[in-house]
Amino acid sequence: MVAxxxxxxxxxxxxxxxxxxxxxxxxxxxxxxxxxxxxxxxNGVDIIExxxxxxxxxxxxxxxxxxxxxxxxxxxNLRTLLEQVKALRSKIETPxxxxxxxxxxxxxxxxxFCIAAADAGVDGLIIPDLPLTEYVELYxxxxxxxxxINISLISPTTSEERIRNIDDNSSGFIYAVSxxxxxxxxxxxxxxxxxxxxxxxxxxxxxxxxxxxxxxNASTFKTASQHxxxxxxGSAFIAMLQSSTDLKNDIRDFIKSIKTS
Amino acid sequence: MNYKVDERGYYGQFGxxxxxEMLYPNVEELRSRYLDIISADDFKNExxxxxxxxxxxxxxxxxxxxxSEKYNxxxxxxxxxxxxxxxxxxxxxxxxIILAKHLGKQKIIAETGAGQHGVxxxxxxxxxxxxxxxxxxxxxxxxxxxxxxxxRILGATVxxxxxxNMTLKDATNEAMRHWINHPQDTHYIIGSVVGPHPYPDxxxxxxxxxxxxxxxxxxxxxxxxxxDYVVACVGGGSNAAGAFYHYVEDExxxxxxxxxxxxxxxxxxxxxxxxxGKPGVLHGSKxxxxxxxxxxxxEPYSISAGLDYPGIGPWHAHLFxxxxxxxxxxxxxxxxxxxxxxxxxxxxxxxxxxxxAIAALGKMDLDDEDVVVVNLSGRGDKDLETYIRxxxx
Ligand SMILES: Cc1ncc(COP(=O)(O)O)c(C=O)c1O
Numbered sequence: 001m002v003a004x005x006x007x008x009x010x011x012x013x014x015x016x017x018x019x020x021x022x023x024x025x026x027x028x029x030x031x032x033x034x035x036x037x038x039x040x041x042x043n044g045v046d047i048i049e050x051x052x053x054x055x056x057x058x059x060x061x062x063x064x065x066x067x068x069x070x071x072x073x074x075x076x077n078l079r080t081l082l083e084q085v086k087a088l089r090s091k092i093e094t095p096x097x098x099x100x101x102x103x104x105x106x107x108x109x110x111x112x113f114c115i116a117a118a119d120a121g122v123d124g125l126i127i128p129d130l131p132l133t134e135y136v137e138l139y140x141x142x143x144x145x146x147x148x149i150n151i152s153l154i155s156p157t158t159s160e161e162r163i164r165n166i167d168d169n170s171s172g173f174i175y176a177v178s179x180x181x182x183x184x185x186x187x188x189x190x191x192x193x194x195x196x197x198x199x200x201x202x203x204x205x206x207x208x209x210x211x212x213x214x215x216x217n218a219s220t221f222k223t224a225s226q227h228x229x230x231x232x233x234g235s236a237f238i239a240m241l242q243s244s245t246d247l248k249n250d251i252r253d254f255i256k257s258i259k260t261s
Numbered sequence: 262m263n264y265k266v267d268e269r270g271y272y273g274q275f276g277x278x279x280x281x282e283m284l285y286p287n288v289e290e291l292r293s294r295y296l297d298i299i300s301a302d303d304f305k306n307e308x309x310x311x312x313x314x315x316x317x318x319x320x321x322x323x324x325x326x327x328x329s330e331k332y333n334x335x336x337x338x339x340x341x342x343x344x345x346x347x348x349x350x351x352x353x354x355x356x357x358i359i360l361a362k363h364l365g366k367q368k369i370i371a372e373t374g375a376g377q378h379g380v381x382x383x384x385x386x387x388x389x390x391x392x393x394x395x396x397x398x399x400x401x402x403x404x405x406x407x408x409x410x411x412x413r414i415l416g417a418t419v420x421x422x423x424x425x426n427m428t429l430k431d432a433t434n435e436a437m438r439h440w441i442n443h444p445q446d447t448h449y450i451i452g453s454v455v456g457p458h459p460y461p462d463x464x465x466x467x468x469x470x471x472x473x474x475x476x477x478x479x480x481x482x483x484x485x486x487x488x489d490y491v492v493a494c495v496g497g498g499s500n501a502a503g504a505f506y507h508y509v510e511d512e513x514x515x516x517x518x519x520x521x522x523x524x525x526x527x528x529x530x531x532x533x534x535x536x537x538g539k540p541g542v543l544h545g546s547k548x549x550x551x552x553x554x555x556x557x558x559x560e561p562y563s564i565s566a567g568l569d570y571p572g573i574g575p576w577h578a579h580l581f582x583x584x585x586x587x588x589x590x591x592x593x594x595x596x597x598x599x600x601x602x603x604x605x606x607x608x609x610x611x612x613x614x615x616x617x618a619i620a621a622l623g624k625m626d627l628d629d630e631d632v633v634v635v636n637l638s639g640r641g642d643k644d645l646e647t648y649i650r651x652x653x654x
Pocket of ligand 1 (some may be wrong): 348349374376378454494495497498500501566640
């Protein structure tokens with residue numbers, strides 16, 4: 001059973017316009033992870049998504065790829081990341097979701113990872129290359145035992161039947177990838193994407209969905225929030241961090257610029 | 262012992278389909294349809310017709326008498342180097358291009374290391390009039406330059422992969438990203454027995470024509486289809502898969518895979534996956550993988566672009582784990598020396614990949630009654646610059 005006090009479940013309940021922000025742990029500097037998370041919480045971000053860097057992030061575009069590489073070169077690893085998350089958790093109540101490729105988790109040991117993540121105060125996990133069947137057969141019980149919510153991706157090419165299946169096996173939110181694409185910021189959504197968001201809305205899923213990939217500004221955030229429970233920003237935020245000379249101020253301005261409306 | 266892929270796409274603990282959801286519809290379509298498509302008569306007829314009239318199959322099984330004398334055994338070379346385009350890779354691309362037509366795809370992408378798979382893909386795309394994009398590591402574009410130009414002459418677009426060591430792994434990452442961005446009209450022709458299920462099984466089936474022919478040819482040479490050893494180099498493992506395929510259940514035939522040791526297995530500059538790897542997940546399957554304790558993939562190294570990969574196919578990982586296949590390795594220098602040796606003894610300049618298999622002969626405990634088939638996966642034309650730079654001939 002998912003522990004009832006899961007912060008993510010609480011944050012999602014009946015809410016709209018949710019803003020989730022992704023950043024890579026250990027980027028730009030190894031020890032920025034905690035400070036960035038704190039700033040996001042202070043500025044009212046609803047869900048914090050922390051990336052576990054990986055050498056071969058195949059679902060990611062150039063911006064997040066580069067942040068992964070910098071983080072690894074900075075010496076980031078899963079053990080350090082979990083320590084940082086624990087430190088962050090002692091300061092904030094915002095839900096924390098870890099997002100990363102399966103191999104580092106597999107090497108850490110999935111069981112050991114679940115224990116450590118729960119202990120660090122993690123609420124959910126997004127593992128894009130862990131297939132649904134594998135998750136359900138081998139890992140679901142372990143995740144749930146430690147109160148960790150698994151978040152699955154869907155994309156415009158995911159069939160209705162499979163979306164229903166994913167919905168049945170989800171308990172937090174569904175991560176609706178906005179287009180058939182790797183991660184990366186785009187300026188506006190096209191008609192096809194809007195159609196897809198409407199289709200998702202009309203499916204009346206039991207879980208809320210948040211839209212991610214390609215959210216970059218107030219306009220895309222607003223559109224996404226009109227259809228889904230909110231949106232996830234990644235590449236645009238990472239690009240900002242990369243050029244920032246004053247993280248605290250720049251993060252505040254960035255979040256303000258998204259949430260203007 | 263069962264060596265076949267199971268219903269879930271696994272060989273023992275290895276295999277599966279670890280792909281982001283964006284690729285699920287493509288891979289699932291392939292999984293649910295490939296066996297029906299490739300076992301239908303019209304597919305088989307077209308495939309075998311092209312292998313015969315276009316690729317030039319069957320390739321000869323050649324008794325290498327001077328090489329045999331040198332190693333004191335009866336050594337046969339399976340001449341995949343004589344395939345159209347110069348390597349075994351084309352067996353697979355002919356199969357996959359026909360499959361792509363059945364799936365209604367208009368565009369083809371591929372990754373390539375040595376450029377042989379890229380050339381073989383560009384070739385069949387020209388043959389069928391399909392658009393072709395090939396990703397190739399920037400370093401590989403330099404060390405296999407003739408193949409880059411061949412692809413371009415054939416009308417393909419070659420895109421450099423500039424991440425990591427800029428070799429095969431990175432080209433594969435870029436090809437997968439391209440596929441995520443263009444799932445609907447594009448088929449990804451993977452060049453080896455790697456990737457998510459059903460690729461390893463599908464590619465192995467297309468390459469299995471190699472051992473099908475060896476069995477027939479050896480029967481007429483020695484009166485039975487069974488050598489004592491089948492030897493093949495292993496990058497991802499497709500030429501080895503083809504050479505081993507119809508022998509895997511004949512347990513009295515020893516299967517020898519030869520990996521690239523690079524500058525030496527323990528130098529930190531190597532691609533000998535079975536010696537250095539642990540189970541892990543990369544490019545869609547669980548397999549043996551060179552990685553750090555943190556699960557980050559280690560950049561491999563080999564003088565041979567086609568063997569410069571940090572993993573092997575899941576079937577090979579299973580054959581290694583069960584002991585069905587023995588893995589040896591050869592260093593850069595050993596392979597280059599073997600390449601020159603084969604040139605001098607038999608008048609055949611091998612691809613540097615294939616030279617690794619020749620180099621293994623000196624590491625095997627052979628006696629004069631032993632019948633050995635070495636799969637000579639490709640010819641050395643593409644490697645001339647590397648031979649010249651190495652210089653010791
Ligand atoms: C001639 C030749 N042999 C072998 C290989 C290695 O691939 P595989 O292990 O899939 O046969 C290559 C790859 O480029 C090649 O060109």
